[in-house]
Amino acid sequence: MATLEIRDLHVTVEADNATKEILKGVDLTVKQGETHAIMGPNGSGKSTLAYSLAGHPKYTITEGTVLLDGEDVLEMTVDERARAGLFLAMQYPVEIPGVSVSNFLRSSATAIRGEAPKLRTWVKEVKETMEQLHMDPSFAERNVNEGFSGGEKKRHEILQLELLKPKIAILDETDSGLDVDALRIVSEGVNRVRETGAVGTLLITHYTRILRYIKPDHVHVFADGRIAESGGPELADKLENEGYEAYVKGGASA
Amino acid sequence: MAEAQTIPVGSTTSGQIAVAAESTVATRMSAPPSFDVADFPVPHGREEEWRFTPLERLRGLHDGSAVATGDGMKVEIEAPEGVTVETVGREDARVGRAGTPVDRVAAQAYSAFEKATVVTVPKETVLTEPIRIAVHGEGGTAFGQQIIELGAFAEAVVVIDHTGDAVLAGNVDYLLGDGAKLTVVSVQDWDDKAVHVAQHNALVGRDASFKSVVVTFGGDVVRLHPRVTYAGTGGEAELYGLYFTDAGQHQEHRLLVTHNTPHCKSNVAYKGALQGDAAHAVWIGDVLIEAKAEGTDTYEMNRNLVLTDGARVDSVPNLEIETGEIVGAGHASATGRFDDEQLFYLMARGIPEYEARRLVVRGFFAELVQQIGVADIEERLLSKIEEELEASVA
Numbered sequence: 001m002a003t004l005e006i007r008d009l010h011v012t013v014e015a016d017n018a019t020k021e022i023l024k025g026v027d028l029t030v031k032q033g034e035t036h037a038i039m040g041p042n043g044s045g046k047s048t049l050a051y052s053l054a055g056h057p058k059y060t061i062t063e064g065t066v067l068l069d070g071e072d073v074l075e076m077t078v079d080e081r082a083r084a085g086l087f088l089a090m091q092y093p094v095e096i097p098g099v100s101v102s103n104f105l106r107s108s109a110t111a112i113r114g115e116a117p118k119l120r121t122w123v124k125e126v127k128e129t130m131e132q133l134h135m136d137p138s139f140a141e142r143n144v145n146e147g148f149s150g151g152e153k154k155r156h157e158i159l160q161l162e163l164l165k166p167k168i169a170i171l172d173e174t175d176s177g178l179d180v181d182a183l184r185i186v187s188e189g190v191n192r193v194r195e196t197g198a199v200g201t202l203l204i205t206h207y208t209r210i211l212r213y214i215k216p217d218h219v220h221v222f223a224d225g226r227i228a229e230s231g232g233p234e235l236a237d238k239l240e241n242e243g244y245e246a247y248v249k250g251g252a253s254a
Numbered sequence: 255m256a257e258a259q260t261i262p263v264g265s266t267t268s269g270q271i272a273v274a275a276e277s278t279v280a281t282r283m284s285a286p287p288s289f290d291v292a293d294f295p296v297p298h299g300r301e302e303e304w305r306f307t308p309l310e311r312l313r314g315l316h317d318g319s320a321v322a323t324g325d326g327m328k329v330e331i332e333a334p335e336g337v338t339v340e341t342v343g344r345e346d347a348r349v350g351r352a353g354t355p356v357d358r359v360a361a362q363a364y365s366a367f368e369k370a371t372v373v374t375v376p377k378e379t380v381l382t383e384p385i386r387i388a389v390h391g392e393g394g395t396a397f398g399q400q401i402i403e404l405g406a407f408a409e410a411v412v413v414i415d416h417t418g419d420a421v422l423a424g425n426v427d428y429l430l431g432d433g434a435k436l437t438v439v440s441v442q443d444w445d446d447k448a449v450h451v452a453q454h455n456a457l458v459g460r461d462a463s464f465k466s467v468v469v470t471f472g473g474d475v476v477r478l479h480p481r482v483t484y485a486g487t488g489g490e491a492e493l494y495g496l497y498f499t500d501a502g503q504h505q506e507h508r509l510l511v512t513h514n515t516p517h518c519k520s521n522v523a524y525k526g527a528l529q530g531d532a533a534h535a536v537w538i539g540d541v542l543i544e545a546k547a548e549g550t551d552t553y554e555m556n557r558n559l560v561l562t563d564g565a566r567v568d569s570v571p572n573l574e575i576e577t578g579e580i581v582g583a584g585h586a587s588a589t590g591r592f593d594d595e596q597l598f599y600l601m602a603r604g605i606p607e608y609e610a611r612r613l614v615v616r617g618f619f620a621e622l623v624q625q626i627g628v629a630d631i632e633e634r635l636l637s638k639i640e641e642e643l644e645a646s647v648a
Contacts, residue, residue: 098614
């Protein structure tokens with residue numbers, strides 16, 4: 001069973017000619033089949049955790065370990081992490097001019113699966129998954145993220161999640177900027193993947209709204225670069241009612 | 255109307271863009287056009303039209319010291335039936351009709367060539383196969399003049415291929431009769447030491463369409479000067495260019511479209527990728543709309559993708575408008591570094607770095623390659639781009 005183990009993770013970033021510590025000792029274990037919600041105020045380091053796990057060059061790991069099934073993730077390049085089974089659904093996916101969605105998806109699936117998917121079954125697989133996400137077939141011929149609306153970008157991220165079938169999926173504020181319909185469609189996609197039992201999900205969000213569609217097993221409150229409190233789904237209800245004030249220094253919300 | 259921007263290129267790359275502030279098309283040349291090389295002073299490098307060019311690497315083409323070797327350059331012309339190929343002297347009326355040399359090297363080529371080659375597609379002849387001109391250098395120095403002439407309503411595709419090693423100053427003229435359609439693909443796929451300087455003059459007839467695709471990959475110094483003027487109303491010119499500038503290479507494309515008749519169109523789009531130390535690309539895009547050229551519609555665009563540190567781009571769009579009675583006029587230039595966020599996104603989907611770079615660069619050129627409309631050339635370009643990228647990884 002796939003397990004992601006994060007131990008005492010410290011991460012810094014260079015900003016304004018100064019080194020700033022963003023993550024200050026994160027401990028978290030995510031197992032296949034589990035869903036963990038990470039919730040926290042803006043600036044608490046939630047997205048830094050997501051991008052550090054994926055290997056974004058902007059972030060420097062200064063301490064700690066990250067293991068995926070015992071393998072040292074921090075030693076891997078960005079593409080190796082993805083091939084090892086880590087997936088990050090990004091909050092702000094970038095445009096790639098001149099590269100079509102279909103070409104991109106096939107290149108990616110080829111890399112992750114270790115061989116080019118058979119054309120006939122692949123076309124069917126993509127088509128069906130797109131239908132479930134209410135995406136028009138013409139979408140495949142557009143350039144990656146170019147001119148996509150906010151909702152289209154997120155659907156495209158979840159389309160990749162469904163096709164690439166990772167061991168561990170990190171969803172970075174996938175709910176932000178979505179209207180209720182889009183949120184439902186995207187959540188259904190995430191749930192289809194979760195229901196296979198083959199993925200451990202790390203759901204990073206600012207709002208409790210998405211938790212009405214995606215039920216977490218564990219809820220963690222993130223504050224000032226570490227997990228401040230962990231609990232079951234009831235913790236989300238508490239946050240819904242009381243907000244993050246109790247976790248922000250001096251009680252003042254940022 | 256004008257847009258010019260620099261995507262932040264970081265502190266370690268010297269990729270940059272310059273936008274001409276006051277220099278105008280008419281005043282930027284240091285001598286008026288002439289067929290006589292003696293009318294041009296030997297350039298010293300500070301002239302507006304020479305300031306980007308490494309004169310010391312021109313092998314004497316600019317100062318009269320380069321001498322034709324007589325051999326060391328092979329030209330083979332493959333022409334479908336109905337096309338005539340002849341060699342003529344300087345006195346032939348077609349020689350120089352499309353345009354006059356505007357700098358010393360072009361005038362040198364005109365003054366020094368022995369025979370001009372004229373390829374003629376008779377009027378109303380529509381070719382189904384391209385005319386192929388293979389210029390292969392075998393270490394020689396040559397001065398050349400080629401003329402491609404299309405009669406009224408003729409249609410043709412011409413592919414001019416430059417390979418091997420040579421020092422070449424060779425002008426090419428395109429004469430388009432009324433309603434003619436000409437696509438010319440000029441590929442500069444030279445070996446590393448080659449030096450190639452040329453002026454391309456197109457004279458576009460009434461309602462004629464001229465499409466030029468300039469593809470520059472090789473050579474030590476390549477400096478091309480594609481120019482368009484119109485012989486009647488309703489003419490259209492599309493000037494596309496792709497270049498891939500490697501370490502140490504100087505690739506310069508200087509374009510001028512002169513809208514001298516009413517109701518003509520022009521569209522210029524050049525894209526280049528650069529990699530390696532001292533790779534230097536220069537793009538000058540001049541468009542002049544004369545007072546009588548009412549109803550002109552023109553746009554010019556240059557994009558550069560700087561793949562590594564140490565490469566340099568000078569991109570200078572310039573639009574000079576003497577009448578307000580036009581349909582549209584604009585230009586854009588942008589030079590950007592390879593986007594690390596794009597790389598991260600692709601790699602985060604398991605795609606290895608080399609493959610990710612290949613996807614992005616192919617994507618960058620794809621739109622332009624699709625404009626060529628000659629399938630085997632499109633394929634060849636894409637595989638050439640891959641080859642260049644592979645070389646950079648090795």
